[in-house]
Amino acid sequence: VADIAESLGLPEVSMGMTDDFEIAIDxxxxxxxVGRALFGDRPTT
Known part of the structure; x- marks a missing residue:
């Protein structure tokens, strides 16, 4: 995905969440x- 974004001239690539951020960065x-890592799980209703 990062290669495609670069070929299109896109400066940002948004991928990953709290559970897989290291893979996304790689x-x-x-x-x-990383909201859950900072704020915890969302309350259930």
Whole structure:
């Protein structure tokens, strides 16, 4: 995905979340969502 983004001239690649952020970074992600790591699980209703 990072290679495709680069070939299209896209400056950012958003991939990954709390559970797989290390893999996402290894794959070239420039943005990773880590909300659960910071704020914990969402409350259930």
């Amino acid at each position: 794959c070239g992600s420039t943005l990773v969502r």
